[in-house]
Amino acid sequence: MTKSENIVWHDSKVVKEERQKQKGQKSAVVWFTGLSGAGKSTISVEVENELYRQGLHTFRLDGDNVRHGLNNNLGFSAEDRAENIRRVGEVAKLMSDAGLLTLTAFISPYREDRDKVREIMDDDEFIEVYVACDLEVCESRDPKGLYQKARAGEIKGFTGIDDPYEEPKNPELVVHSDQNSLEECVQQVVDYLRQNGYFEA
């Protein structure tokens, strides 16, 4: 729902299909979701690097980074997380409209919020990648020391500890970062994109 009235869509002469053709790829939003420490950032960085080195046009949006700027007025309540994901979904859609292979790394713990992002995209444009990892493993990794703080009660409402994470029901892809190496997880994502025609090798 938009608050403003009397606004009319203005089309460009250059259409999305032309932008994709110019870049030699099919644009998409590769949406990584999973617990903190599951590996969303690490895997998405490596996937982007691999795609870029193959001459593809990419961009990456990451929770920690976006919360420093665009979403620096949002916290971690369910409402703020929903707004975080809504805005990121809209930005990712714009990037995909621009013809880019866009990768996002957000916990995005609520199924409804992720599904709303899927709904604003074209068919095959939204690729949900569940980075599955046991909470115990995430906690033992604790790359930022946040689980320790959450267990000590210094962070309230931490996902997986005292805040929910709703697993995707029908993601396009699941990578198990607690069973497979980083290289294997990255390869799975790159293979999915190639095999589904987002780019040609």
Ligand SMILES: Nc1ncnc2c1ncn2[C@@H]1O[C@H](COP(=O)(O)OS(=O)(=O)O)[C@@H](OP(=O)(O)O)[C@H]1O
């Ligand atoms: N309460 C709480 N719960 C979860 N995460 C927290 C919290 N407070 C701070 N952080 C840090 O913020 C990162 C998650 O931001 P996101 O924008 O991805 O979260 S969300 O999608 O809106 O749920 C998350 O980053 P990742 O560890 O990379 O997932 C944490 O570093």
Ligand SMILES: Nc1ncnc2c1ncn2[C@@H]1O[C@H](COP(=O)(O)OP(=O)(O)O)[C@@H](O)[C@H]1O
């Ligand atoms: N198979 C794997 N895939 C991704 N990360 C892994 C894997 N195995 C171990 N790790 C480590 O787990 C941590 C994941 O942290 P990070 O990428 O910040 O997670 P997230 O973005 O989901 O919070 C990193 O320290 C990374 O080196």
